[in-house]
Amino acid sequence: MSYTTAINDDAHHHHNPTGWRRWLFSTNHKDIGTLYLLFALSMLFMGGASAMLIRAELFQPGIQLLDPDLYNNLVTNHALLMIFGAVMPAAAGLANWMIPLMIGAPDMALPRMNNLSFWILPAAGTMLILSFVVPFFPGGGSQINTGWTLYPPLSVQVGMSMDFLIFAIHLLGISSVLASINIIVTLLNMRAPGMTLMKMPMFCWTWLVTAFLLILVVPVLAGGVTMLLFDRHFGTSFFDAAGGGDPVLFQHLFWFFGHPEVYVLLLPSIGVLSHVIPTFSRKPLFGYKSMVGAMIAVATIGMVVWAHHQYTIGMSLGAVSYFMIGTIIISIPVGLMIFNFIATMWRGAMTFETPMLFAVAIIMMFTFGGLSGVMLAVVPADMQYHDSMFVVAHFHYVLMPGAVFGLFAGVFYWLPKWTGHMYDEKLAKIFFWVNVIGFNLTFFPQHFLGLAGMPRRIIDYNVMFTEFNVVSSIGAMIFGFSHLLLLYIVIKTIRGGEKATAQVWEGAKGLEWEVPSPPPFHTWETPPSIKQEQQ
Amino acid sequence: MCRRLTTISRRFLLVAAIVSFQTAHAEYGINFPPPAADVAQEIYDIHMLTMQIATFLLLIVFSFVIYSLYFHRKSRGYPADQNFHNTWFGNWSWVMVPALVLGIDLTIASNADTVLKKVWEVPKGEKLMDVKVTGHQWWWEFDYLDYGIKVESRYIPEEKSGDLYLREVDNRLVLPTGTKIRFLHTSADVLHAFWVPELAFKKDAIPGYVTETWSELNREGVFRGQCAELCGTWHSRMPLVVESVPPEKFDAWVKQQQAIKVAAAEEASSSKAWSKNELITKGKELYETKCGACHQASGMGLPPAFPALNGSAIVNGPVADHLKIVINGKSGTAMQAWGSLNDLEIAAIVTYERNAWDNKSGDVVQPTDVKQAR
Amino acid sequence: MSSTDQHTTYFIPDPSPWPIIGMVSLLVTLFGAVLAMNGVVVGKFIVFGGLLLFAYLLFGWFRDVISENLSDKYNAQVDRSFRMGMFWFIASEVFFFLAFFGALFYIRNIALPWLGGEGYLGATKEILYNQFESAWPSHGPGQLGGEFIPMGAWGIPAINTFLLLSSGATITWAHWGLKQDNQKTLVRGLMATIALGLLFVAFQAYEYIHAYEALNLTLQSGVYGSTFYMLTGFHGFHVTMGAIMLMAILGRSMKGHFSAHNHFAFEAVAWYWHFVDVVWLGLFIFVYWF
Ligand code: HEA
Ligand code: HEA
Ligand code: CUA
Numbered sequence A: 001m002s003y004t005t006a007i008n009d010d011a012h013h014h015h016n017p018t019g020w021r022r023w024l025f026s027t028n029h030k031d032i033g034t035l036y037l038l039f040a041l042s043m044l045f046m047g048g049a050s051a052m053l054i055r056a057e058l059f060q061p062g063i064q065l066l067d068p069d070l071y072n073n074l075v076t077n078h079a080l081l082m083i084f085g086a087v088m089p090a091a092a093g094l095a096n097w098m099i100p101l102m103i104g105a106p107d108m109a110l111p112r113m114n115n116l117s118f119w120i121l122p123a124a125g126t127m128l129i130l131s132f133v134v135p136f137f138p139g140g141g142s143q144i145n146t147g148w149t150l151y152p153p154l155s156v157q158v159g160m161s162m163d164f165l166i167f168a169i170h171l172l173g174i175s176s177v178l179a180s181i182n183i184i185v186t187l188l189n190m191r192a193p194g195m196t197l198m199k200m201p202m203f204c205w206t207w208l209v210t211a212f213l214l215i216l217v218v219p220v221l222a223g224g225v226t227m228l229l230f231d232r233h234f235g236t237s238f239f240d241a242a243g244g245g246d247p248v249l250f251q252h253l254f255w256f257f258g259h260p261e262v263y264v265l266l267l268p269s270i271g272v273l274s275h276v277i278p279t280f281s282r283k284p285l286f287g288y289k290s291m292v293g294a295m296i297a298v299a300t301i302g303m304v305v306w307a308h309h310q311y312t313i314g315m316s317l318g319a320v321s322y323f324m325i326g327t328i329i330i331s332i333p334v335g336l337m338i339f340n341f342i343a344t345m346w347r348g349a350m351t352f353e354t355p356m357l358f359a360v361a362i363i364m365m366f367t368f369g370g371l372s373g374v375m376l377a378v379v380p381a382d383m384q385y386h387d388s389m390f391v392v393a394h395f396h397y398v399l400m401p402g403a404v405f406g407l408f409a410g411v412f413y414w415l416p417k418w419t420g421h422m423y424d425e426k427l428a429k430i431f432f433w434v435n436v437i438g439f440n441l442t443f444f445p446q447h448f449l450g451l452a453g454m455p456r457r458i459i460d461y462n463v464m465f466t467e468f469n470v471v472s473s474i475g476a477m478i479f480g481f482s483h484l485l486l487l488y489i490v491i492k493t494i495r496g497g498e499k500a501t502a503q504v505w506e507g508a509k510g511l512e513w514e515v516p517s518p519p520p521f522h523t524w525e526t527p528p529s530i531k532q533e534q535q
Numbered sequence B: 001m002c003r004r005l006t007t008i009s010r011r012f013l014l015v016a017a018i019v020s021f022q023t024a025h026a027e028y029g030i031n032f033p034p035p036a037a038d039v040a041q042e043i044y045d046i047h048m049l050t051m052q053i054a055t056f057l058l059l060i061v062f063s064f065v066i067y068s069l070y071f072h073r074k075s076r077g078y079p080a081d082q083n084f085h086n087t088w089f090g091n092w093s094w095v096m097v098p099a100l101v102l103g104i105d106l107t108i109a110s111n112a113d114t115v116l117k118k119v120w121e122v123p124k125g126e127k128l129m130d131v132k133v134t135g136h137q138w139w140w141e142f143d144y145l146d147y148g149i150k151v152e153s154r155y156i157p158e159e160k161s162g163d164l165y166l167r168e169v170d171n172r173l174v175l176p177t178g179t180k181i182r183f184l185h186t187s188a189d190v191l192h193a194f195w196v197p198e199l200a201f202k203k204d205a206i207p208g209y210v211t212e213t214w215s216e217l218n219r220e221g222v223f224r225g226q227c228a229e230l231c232g233t234w235h236s237r238m239p240l241v242v243e244s245v246p247p248e249k250f251d252a253w254v255k256q257q258q259a260i261k262v263a264a265a266e267e268a269s270s271s272k273a274w275s276k277n278e279l280i281t282k283g284k285e286l287y288e289t290k291c292g293a294c295h296q297a298s299g300m301g302l303p304p305a306f307p308a309l310n311g312s313a314i315v316n317g318p319v320a321d322h323l324k325i326v327i328n329g330k331s332g333t334a335m336q337a338w339g340s341l342n343d344l345e346i347a348a349i350v351t352y353e354r355n356a357w358d359n360k361s362g363d364v365v366q367p368t369d370v371k372q373a374r
Numbered sequence C: 001m002s003s004t005d006q007h008t009t010y011f012i013p014d015p016s017p018w019p020i021i022g023m024v025s026l027l028v029t030l031f032g033a034v035l036a037m038n039g040v041v042v043g044k045f046i047v048f049g050g051l052l053l054f055a056y057l058l059f060g061w062f063r064d065v066i067s068e069n070l071s072d073k074y075n076a077q078v079d080r081s082f083r084m085g086m087f088w089f090i091a092s093e094v095f096f097f098l099a100f101f102g103a104l105f106y107i108r109n110i111a112l113p114w115l116g117g118e119g120y121l122g123a124t125k126e127i128l129y130n131q132f133e134s135a136w137p138s139h140g141p142g143q144l145g146g147e148f149i150p151m152g153a154w155g156i157p158a159i160n161t162f163l164l165l166s167s168g169a170t171i172t173w174a175h176w177g178l179k180q181d182n183q184k185t186l187v188r189g190l191m192a193t194i195a196l197g198l199l200f201v202a203f204q205a206y207e208y209i210h211a212y213e214a215l216n217l218t219l220q221s222g223v224y225g226s227t228f229y230m231l232t233g234f235h236g237f238h239v240t241m242g243a244i245m246l247m248a249i250l251g252r253s254m255k256g257h258f259s260a261h262n263h264f265a266f267e268a269v270a271w272y273w274h275f276v277d278v279v280w281l282g283l284f285i286f287v288y289w290f
């Protein structure tokens, strides 16, 4: 169908809200998507600033800038801001913007609840930041020095800032569960007539699986931190051996959430790649069905291998063997995804705009990080790697390419659609190169540090670890400042630039490219009919 | 603006270069240190094996990507093959790829499992030497259960340890070569983890539980590691140093330690009344090693986590309350029970605290007072 | 009331202030809770204010939804969205309870045997506790909370099981009446359900008092006390919420808001009630009985 009918439909809606009400009271998926993305960007900068402080402190041996509790407080905050503040909301922002456009729906299924799931985030962010700053006020107790894993009994020792953090986690949990419910309902109930599940764009599939994961695992984390709260204040002994409990129980609850969580971070970006790579290879996604299958397999297996984060706590031989084999098996579906991406590029007619550059970099660097994950999964060897900088290197190699770069790719890919302007391709390419080189400079040396024996979460280290830390810190500064360029490019694009067509990219396919750039406030008020074979 | 930036960055690089040259003589590693036990050797080998497999796989992925990047470009005029996913390859790759990957996975897993069986469980039915390793915030305690000796091991400040800062301790964990040793890990407060890369592997110390590892040292030497589980403020200051010595030397060391222990016990139980000065000198040294990490040598603590003892209400209040918190600690906080110190030691520390810095109570606490307070 | 043929386009609600109010009320409540738990007196009042705001929010939000429904703005698709939303919300609640059941299972079958010298970490007993025998119920090697008597299954808990199961039947009866457009059965069924639910809560309150006063079974009684009170407490909280929701539904039923083919709200609450029922069966079996 042509889009003009939909636009005529728009005549019914005279009440496009304006001013602050538009943003605060919004029930519009595009506005809420924008809010999510802006929130994520600001959290990225806060989490990044704490990372810069961490790296500045580790630049040389000795304690220069921070004190030990402040250091660990920053590490905790860095991880939580990045994961819960930056990556998850950014992915949710993309979902909000794109899912209704892609499936031909006028909005999310439950628009008011959509607004609630966004606005809980700033509340959670406030609690998170309070947990960081409260110790600096008189009577504020000690700082959170537990890392993002919040293992008791250490987390029982911490003062009231831990309570702020626990409630922040509750809020974040509520927000993501509500958002996930909304996404599932939208995808199951709002698709345009004729769009069967197996014709749904891959990004929608990735979010469907992600949303299921979130609904199943986030409540378990909420339960775990609730027990922690009760152990801290009401004398229960879930995590206290004296009363018959076990500190390790918390670790099981945390990682039952924590491991699926890494796939929550990964999958939306895999969804973005499944659009970017076909577009710039000018050829359909290779293996649509196997991609869907692989994703479901990752999510299912991912739910039952959590204890590979706890090999060192003392588990029986049978238990560790099981968790090891389960973890290694995940390489099969993930490997299939990587294979499908390469096969999509294979015999394509590729061009290398910024989203595609990121996509190619992701394939290479994520594979690298995934392979170091398989090394970690090998129990006897993990006895050496565990809690060393090698683990830090592994997870930044999967988190940055696997999650953050994927989101960057998505932002560049859809920015012209959102704003109606092309971004500055030349600047964006510079950003890409500085970013990727900075990234590798930062995290590659950390593998060596870990193997040589440097533990993670330490503020101070022996001189034998100096060289690689210097390189890593310099890399981090380059990497960190490159994000200012990103900010500049985004602002510049919002403010103006070459007009984008509805199609934007030569090879792009899908409903979102049939609406104008930028799309009007309301789209698809009458559903399009799906004739062409998706993908 | 731009010029300013370049000069700044140039200066920054210069500083970095100088720093790295200055320390270039320090030994730095890029892989595990050479193993000192057979179990550690097994682990080293499986690590190298998986790393090689991973590198090989990475090369395959990279070469396909790079080939495609070069040849299948629009700028080279390559026409997109719209039917690639419908060829026999496209239809069957979802079986072939997983089968291939499964093969590699099973290779890794079966090798790993073989190693795991050899290293994981403590050999049964043999007599092993038991060493109980207790993690404390922030020091280690080694109990040689078979010999009745206890060793406390703490980090040495940079002024004294120099280049070995954070890699050297006051009392090392002395172990004999050629003897199977069972380590029993536990903790007095929060989680810690025992990690000496040359020995065998990492194991967490969990308060209220005991985890086991074992090892048999096959060469002499000094092996350095550190606490590997975040345990609070001074997690970075919990080095572990193992000194591996031949059995004869180990026996001699044991005798010497036992003698020291007997002498200390005698001194503490003698009913002698100690003078204030004796107690204060003894107490100062003990305070600085045992309490200084938290309450600081200056007595100022690190508020709000660790209260100052200088001017503290408890330290300047009734002796009984002061003794009570030292002996029993305070649960739920980092202040542990110090009841395992002997009467004399506690008396000395408490006397010192009550008369140090601005605390001028003038009290003298005798070991007999401590005995009563227990 | 509403049907698809009247609506060729989708339904999209107008901008709404309720989510923001919800956010503020949560923030205020939790902020106050932190202060209250750490001994700051004003905390309690802040919590109270936050909860008031939260109640206002629930009231306002649902008032909007109800009036939209009554003014026939919803179509079958919206109805389906609501149903699916409720279903997945309950699924997330199931997993919340699963965390606590998982904790119970882990402690009983894995952690306590270790402390008592069995299994992989059996060395624990040899090294740390010579006296401790692991058995359920337990308050651990530290005997926290002092001697206590565990809660038996065949007194109040059995009665409560009976009450909840009957309430499951009465709500089905009400639903059946609703489907026949039989207002009387609907109202009576709901009233019976609410009465049974409230009776359940009252019995449980009595049970708690009895446990504290006669059995010395408290929240501090080691892991047994912890798991007992957390599981039954969270369940009791859900029953209370469910009863309040049922009362709202009862009010609406009396006003004749529901019809045989438009009664999503009723069904949502009924699902919720059944969910609470099923959780109770789990509790009865694993907390009280075995
Ligand atoms: C996006 C996030 C993300 C992703 C995708 C992954 C993916 C994987 N991770 Fe990672 N991981 C983290 C984030 C992530 N991880 C984080 C944050 C931590 C630390 C948390 C903390 O302690 O704070 C962590 C820690 C961590 C540990 C614990 C280490 C320790 O603390 O001791 C382990 C151990 O097994 C592990 C394994 C794996 C494995 C096997 C995968 C697999 O999914 C990878 C699969 C991918 C591939 C294998 C590459 C592609 C496949 C092929 C090219 C096919 C051929 C391959 C083979 C035949 C092997 N991870
Ligand atoms: C998605 C998640 C995510 C992301 C994106 C990042 C991004 C980064 N991380 Fe982090 N990290 C984690 C998740 C993540 N991390 C987790 C889970 C942990 C474990 C925590 C724990 O142990 O509990 C961790 C821990 C961790 C450590 C280990 C600390 C320790 O164990 O002692 C280090 C150290 O190098 C580090 C560094 C960095 C750096 C340099 C970046 C860079 O990518 C950041 C790039 C910078 C920006 C994006 C912001 C740009 C900002 C500016 C341009 C402002 C300029 C301001 C200044 C220079 C002051 N991270
Ligand atoms: Cu002890 Cu870290």
Ligand SMILES: [Cu+2]
Pocket: A258, A259, A262, A306, A308, A309
């Ligand atoms: Cu994991």
